[in-house]
Amino acid sequence: MFYEPSEKDKKNIDNNFRYHAPKEGQAEKYEEIRAQAKALAEKLISFCPPSRELSVAITELETAVMWANAAIARNE
Numbered sequence: 001m002f003y004e005p006s007e008k009d010k011k012n013i014d015n016n017f018r019y020h021a022p023k024e025g026q027a028e029k030y031e032e033i034r035a036q037a038k039a040l041a042e043k044l045i046s047f048c049p050p051s052r053e054l055s056v057a058i059t060e061l062e063t064a065v066m067w068a069n070a071a072i073a074r075n076e
Contacts, residue, residue, distance in 0.1 A: 020073035030069050037065045 005013070022030075041061055048054040 015074055022073070023076060026072055026076065029072055033065055033068050037061050 041058055044054060044057055044061070048057070
């Protein structure tokens with residue numbers, strides 16, 4: 001059985017899988033998000049012992065930055 005995607009689904013897929021050239025002001029937002037995440041990563045590394053948990057925390061922080069930037073790129 002196959003399902004027919006809705007128009008909303010088609011629109012979301014088209015938006016999520018295309019290149020989003022930065023618009024005016026977005027590059028500055030990306031830089032600020034990365035800078036804040038880097039500062040937090042540095043705090044985490046100085047407060048937490050080396051461990052799997054720390055590695056996961058850093059990875060999830062990287063993921064948060066990626067999704068935050070995607071939110072800007074896809075929705076502004």
